[in-house]
Amino acid sequence: MLCLAIFLEELHSSFSIFAFPASDFSSQILQRTSIMTDWTECMNYGIHIAREAREAILHAFRIKKAVMLKSSPADLVTETDQRVEKMLISAIHEKYPLHKFIGEESVAAGEQLILTDSPTWIIDPIDGTTNFVHRFPFVAISIAFTVKKQTEFGIVYSCVEDRLYSAQRGRGAFCNDIPITTSGQEDITKSLLVTEIGSERDELALSIMTSNLHRLLEIPIHGIRAVGTAAVDMCLIATGGADAYYHIGMHCWDIAASALIVCEAGGVVIDTNGSEFDMMARRVIAASSSSVAHRISQVIRAFPCQRDDELHAPPPKKSTIDHTTDSNKVHKTGSGQRRL
Numbered sequence: 001m002l003c004l005a006i007f008l009e010e011l012h013s014s015f016s017i018f019a020f021p022a023s024d025f026s027s028q029i030l031q032r033t034s035i036m037t038d039w040t041e042c043m044n045y046g047i048h049i050a051r052e053a054r055e056a057i058l059h060a061f062r063i064k065k066a067v068m069l070k071s072s073p074a075d076l077v078t079e080t081d082q083r084v085e086k087m088l089i090s091a092i093h094e095k096y097p098l099h100k101f102i103g104e105e106s107v108a109a110g111e112q113l114i115l116t117d118s119p120t121w122i123i124d125p126i127d128g129t130t131n132f133v134h135r136f137p138f139v140a141i142s143i144a145f146t147v148k149k150q151t152e153f154g155i156v157y158s159c160v161e162d163r164l165y166s167a168q169r170g171r172g173a174f175c176n177d178i179p180i181t182t183s184g185q186e187d188i189t190k191s192l193l194v195t196e197i198g199s200e201r202d203e204l205a206l207s208i209m210t211s212n213l214h215r216l217l218e219i220p221i222h223g224i225r226a227v228g229t230a231a232v233d234m235c236l237i238a239t240g241g242a243d244a245y246y247h248i249g250m251h252c253w254d255i256a257a258s259a260l261i262v263c264e265a266g267g268v269v270i271d272t273n274g275s276e277f278d279m280m281a282r283r284v285i286a287a288s289s290s291s292v293a294h295r296i297s298q299v300i301r302a303f304p305c306q307r308d309d310e311l312h313a314p315p316p317k318k319s320t321i322d323h324t325t326d327s328n329k330v331h332k333t334g335s336g337q338r339r340l
């Protein structure tokens with residue numbers, strides 16, 4: 001099966017796109033080898049395993065947790081985050097052995113973050129870990145799926161609320177299978193905004209985050225909320241429950257799925273500098289309309305953040321003669337973990 005799949009993969013690389021009806025057998029093969037352009041079966045499998053992962057998360061939600069730190073005293077991770085990610089990745093790998101993964105906790109444990117043209121699952125096993133630790137009832141599983149670096153579907157499961165948000169590119173956005181659309185609000189003075197105070201605690205980030213709040217409130221706008229999970233924040237824009245979300249410092253796994261869900265709900269997703277959205281840039285504005293999105297980008301400022309694909313890039317190819325000594329080697333800012 002696998003050698004046929006690899007053969008088909010090779011075949012596919014010499015053609016642009018196969019788009020033909022296929023029987024079950026060949027569609028199974030084609031899905032595994034990224035030739036099919038209809039990813040419904042993959043999405044349905046993603047939803048199936050997200051439902052299984054939710055059970056594990058809800059069980060752990062109620063009990064005392066061992067908490068570890070990553071990049072700052074406010075960047076938490078638990079064994080449940082790690083266990084759920086391993087469960088999701090192994091279940092997907094078993095069914096789709098040629099697919100690739102970018103997982104928040106795998107990257108935190110040192111895996112390189114490389115987004116290629118291959119079918120890739122971008123996974124945040126628990127978005128809102130701080131909420132999870134404190135039993136604040138907004139924790140989500142976020143699963144995005146990209147092919148040729150384009151998001152084909154996104155799944156965000158708000159576990160305690162039991163709200164499963166999903167979208168397949170070009171086919172609309174849904175919450176528990178019911179279609180959702182943004183508010184369409186075009187006037188920022190009539191808008192309710194959502195944002196996050198992430199895990200940064202350095203002076204520059206804190207002063208920019210608080211000055212952004214001040215500058216937006218004095219426009220004026222109706223208000224600002226923070227749910228504690230970027231993925232759910234953005235799904236609230238897709239439902240029309242809020243009109244815009246902005247954030248600097250989050251990661252691709254936080255927002256890759258919900259960015260597609262917002263767009264498929266009729267919303268707009270851009271970079272905070274007003275340019276095209278780039279999931280690796282760690283800056284986003286998701287809004288009900290382009291006018292609200294661009295108004296926000298004129299008001300807020302971003303603090304400097306290293307891109308995801310630079311922060312966790314593979315080490316540069318070694319020159320033939322390695323002049324650096326151990327003491328001079330620059331330690332990659334990975335996310336070492338230590339127990340509280």
Ligand SMILES: O=P(O)(O)O[C@H]1[C@H](O)[C@@H](O)[C@@H](O)[C@@H](O)[C@@H]1O
Pocket residue numbers: 075076104124126127128129130196197198199200228229230231249250251254
């Ligand atoms: O709970 P996480 O998966 O770590 O994501 C959080 C992130 O850590 C935090 O800094 C904020 O950006 C939140 O909005 C994310 O959901």
Ligand SMILES: [Mg+2]
Pocket residue numbers: 124126127128230253254
């Ligand atoms: Mg997250």
Ligand SMILES: [Mg+2]
Pocket residue numbers: 081104124125126127128129
């Ligand atoms: Mg997480």
